[in-house]
Amino acid sequence: MLARETEGRLDPRVRRTRELLVRAFNELLAEKGHAGLTVQEIAERATINRATFYAHFRDQHELFDHVISEAFREELGRRLPSSPELCEENIRALILAACDYLAGLNTACSWKDRQFRPLIEARVQHELYEMLLSWIEASPQRPANGEIVACTASWAIFGAGLQWSRDEAGASADEVADQALRVIIDGLAGSAAVPTPRA
Amino acid sequence: MLARETEGRLDPRVRRTRELLVRAFNELLAEKGHAGLTVQEIAERATINRATFYAHFRDQHELFDHVISEAFREELGRRLPSSPELCEENIRALILAACDYLAGLNTACSWKDRQFRPLIEARVQHELYEMLLSWIEASPQRPANGEIVACTASWAIFGAGLQWSRDEAGASADEVADQALRVIIDGLAGSAAVPTPRA
DNA sequence: GGTTCGATGTTGGTTAAGCGACGGAAGGGC
DNA sequence: GCCCTTCCGTCGCTTAACCAACATCGAACC
Numbered sequence: 001m002l003a004r005e006t007e008g009r010l011d012p013r014v015r016r017t018r019e020l021l022v023r024a025f026n027e028l029l030a031e032k033g034h035a036g037l038t039v040q041e042i043a044e045r046a047t048i049n050r051a052t053f054y055a056h057f058r059d060q061h062e063l064f065d066h067v068i069s070e071a072f073r074e075e076l077g078r079r080l081p082s083s084p085e086l087c088e089e090n091i092r093a094l095i096l097a098a099c100d101y102l103a104g105l106n107t108a109c110s111w112k113d114r115q116f117r118p119l120i121e122a123r124v125q126h127e128l129y130e131m132l133l134s135w136i137e138a139s140p141q142r143p144a145n146g147e148i149v150a151c152t153a154s155w156a157i158f159g160a161g162l163q164w165s166r167d168e169a170g171a172s173a174d175e176v177a178d179q180a181l182r183v184i185i186d187g188l189a190g191s192a193a194v195p196t197p198r199a
Numbered sequence: 200m201l202a203r204e205t206e207g208r209l210d211p212r213v214r215r216t217r218e219l220l221v222r223a224f225n226e227l228l229a230e231k232g233h234a235g236l237t238v239q240e241i242a243e244r245a246t247i248n249r250a251t252f253y254a255h256f257r258d259q260h261e262l263f264d265h266v267i268s269e270a271f272r273e274e275l276g277r278r279l280p281s282s283p284e285l286c287e288e289n290i291r292a293l294i295l296a297a298c299d300y301l302a303g304l305n306t307a308c309s310w311k312d313r314q315f316r317p318l319i320e321a322r323v324q325h326e327l328y329e330m331l332l333s334w335i336e337a338s339p340q341r342p343a344n345g346e347i348v349a350c351t352a353s354w355a356i357f358g359a360g361l362q363w364s365r366d367e368a369g370a371s372a373d374e375v376a377d378q379a380l381r382v383i384i385d386g387l388a389g390s391a392a393v394p395t396p397r398a
Numbered sequence: 399g400g401t402t403c404g405a406t407g408t409t410g411g412t413t414a415a416g417c418g419a420c421g422g423a424a425g426g427g428c
Numbered sequence: 429g430c431c432c433t434t435c436c437g438t439c440g441c442t443t444a445a446c447c448a449a450c451a452t453c454g455a456a457c458c
Contacts, residue, residue: 002413002414011413011414011445011446012246012248012445012446013413013414013415013445013446014414015246016246017414017415038434038435038436039435039436039437040434040435040436047211047214047215048415048416049211049415049416049417050416050436050437051415051416051417051418051437051438051439052414052415052416054436054437054438055414055415058437059436059437201443201444210415210416210417210443210444211415211416211417212415212416212443212444212445213444216444216445237404237405237406238405238406238407239404239405239406247445247446248445248446248447249406249407250407250408250409250445250446250447250448251444251445251446253406253407253408254444254445257407258406258407399458400457400458401456401457401458402455402456402457402458403454403455403456403457404453404454404455404456405452405453405454405455406451406452406453406454407450407451407452407453408449408450408451408452409448409449409450410447410448410449411446411447411448412445412446412447412448413444413445413446413447414443414444414445414446415442415443415444415445416441416442416443416444417440417441417442417443418439418440418441418442419438419439419440420437420438420439421436421437421438422435422436422437423434423435423436423437424433424434424435424436425432425433425434425435426431426432426433426434427430427431427432427433428429428430428431
């Protein structure tokens, strides 16, 4: 009964309610961390009724996922001014975004409780996947199994970014991006790690 | 059908809508001034439907009055930590608040268009009146004609404040407050401007 | 003059938000 | 064990916000 999501148009009340909830959640996250945060608290801060919360999110975890995804999508949006297509430049931006975002979690967002990092990381990978898939499906020669391609590549990008973010004093993000880019685009064969099977 | 104002309880949606409208109006006022501001613009900024606007304010002028009154009441609230009663200390705070608020209009709020100052000043006087009247009616020996007393005194305070705010390099606000306070409390007779009629 | 355009208030029907209450689960005290 | 509190997730009813119109007005503009 709520929110014809598929349509582009969306009831302004719905948009406003979600924005208020997201803002409130972000504020409380910054103030008190995630542990012990109640739905009541979030709803109150957002000036939204608690029951209305459940009309928009199944539970607090879903809101959490939504907020993380949105934050990472914003990070991506800042780095992807060019057209939405599958090209080296964009993939490189994806890698750098993953690096910076994941590294940022180690410093700025040194949460009281690190137990939520896996959840955040899962969202990052998922957003990489979604972005890649949208590019693949918009490309001229779209493969039949775009999902598998997107999945593999997104995990590759994610893995590179995560590894780099954990690696103190390693290579620069640019270097990582360049190397990972080669593997992702040309494959293992192209990266000279294995002999090319058909050469 | 909207907003049982008299009751203390007030639908949270109503409170939120009014706050959004007030905030939007203040923002637009700071950005573009008052001239040429449309209801449509205000409603849009507040993420409120234009029709809903009219469920809360008769027109833009009423919102304007509301905003000004609220700002001045806030100014008063900051200066009146003591109990709400008719005493020298509180009246003095009233005078000083009027002085500062009206003087502030000359500098910080140097609107593109000064034509709205009379409207603002009218609100200041009205708020002074309301505050005084509430004190008078709560006092032990409340006179029958509290309205006339409050009216006279509020205009006196307002006049003193306005004159001071216009007077460059005159007496300090404290001095004005002291002198005006004497006139207001002891009357012309007490201030020695005229001989006391019954002495 | 007449025409176009945009802002203003207003209306009735639709839809989402608020409220109060409910049962259930999780913890804390004793 | 048992009670007490607090949060959770859900439900039916009420109420306010949204929307798409509408007539009206005033300011260009020709």
